[in-house]
Amino acid sequence: AQSVTQLGSHVSVSEGALVLLRCNYSSSVPPYLFWYVQYPNQGLQLLLKYTSAATLVKGINGFEAEFKKSETSFHLTKPSAHMSDAAEFFCAVRGNYGGSQGNLIFGKGTKLSVKP
Amino acid sequence: ETGVTQSPTHLIKTRGQQVTLRCSSQSGHNTVSWYQQALGQGPQFIFQYYREEENGRGNFPPRFSGLQFPNYSSELNVNALELDDSALYLCASSSQLAPQETQYFGPGTRLLVL
Numbered sequence: 001a002q003s004v005t006q007l008g009s010h011v012s013v014s015e016g017a018l019v020l021l022r023c024n025y026s027s028s029v030p031p032y033l034f035w036y037v038q039y040p041n042q043g044l045q046l047l048l049k050y051t052s053a054a055t056l057v058k059g060i061n062g063f064e065a066e067f068k069k070s071e072t073s074f075h076l077t078k079p080s081a082h083m084s085d086a087a088e089f090f091c092a093v094r095g096n097y098g099g100s101q102g103n104l105i106f107g108k109g110t111k112l113s114v115k116p
Numbered sequence: 117e118t119g120v121t122q123s124p125t126h127l128i129k130t131r132g133q134q135v136t137l138r139c140s141s142q143s144g145h146n147t148v149s150w151y152q153q154a155l156g157q158g159p160q161f162i163f164q165y166y167r168e169e170e171n172g173r174g175n176f177p178p179r180f181s182g183l184q185f186p187n188y189s190s191e192l193n194v195n196a197l198e199l200d201d202s203a204l205y206l207c208a209s210s211s212q213l214a215p216q217e218t219q220y221f222g223p224g225t226r227l228l229v230l
Contacts, residue, residue, distance in 0.1 A: 032215050043120075043206055043221040044159070051216035090158050094215045095172075103149065103172055104208075104219060106158030 002027045002093045006107035014115045019063075019078040021110045023091030026072065032094040033074045034104065035065055039087045047089075050074060061085070086114045118143055120209050120222035128228045129197050137192040137225045139207030145220070147171075147213055148190040150182060153204040153224070165190055166213050202229045 007022040025031055032051055036044040048059025055067045065076045074091060088111045095103035121140045129135050141148050147166045151159035161174035165184035179195040188209070194201055204226050208219035 034218075036221075043223040044208075045221070046218055049216070049218060092158075095161065103161035103164060103174060104151075104159070105161070108156075108158050 002105050004091050004093050004107040006110050010111045012113040013081045016080050019081045021076040023074045025093045034092045035076050036090045037087045081114045083114050122222040122225050126226045133197050134195045139190045141188045141209030145209035145211050147210045149208045150192050151206040197229045
């Protein structure tokens, strides 16, 4: 069965500092992995996804993530945080696509705060 | 291109009542998935509809049911509401049934059960 663990429910960085949000996955099949962002009182917006092409995936708003099979990780980074990056971030793995190919399995989320 | 829309945005119900939530998928999308997001948690998969048929279900009781219409819009129905059903309900659509396909989320319906 697939699962996702996000380390750190809350991360705080200063404006201009590196953002690192951690995600580890468990999957019995080659994983499809996603990072979504949720701003207050809004739905989820896709930042980026890994679909077995390049291991370094670039997304929107300067975010990127690297798939590391040996570490079962898919950490999200951004070199320089902006105040507008403050939001909650969710890592997700596609469910057992032998059956339902639709479901995403989400981590509990990491809330990012950016200090001026 | 119109994105995924949901209605209503907010809803207050009492225990034991029934509720219907609605979702219009993005233009050209034939697959709709529903998720429940409790406060402080990640979204949890309820079920998915593909071309009007249920195509997978998460760990939710039968009082959670759904429909997909010929125009691929969808409804989520919850009977006999319980306090723990209070959550943000998210609808997501995608253009095909493939594991790498992106799901596009609507803004959600926030349900409060008193």
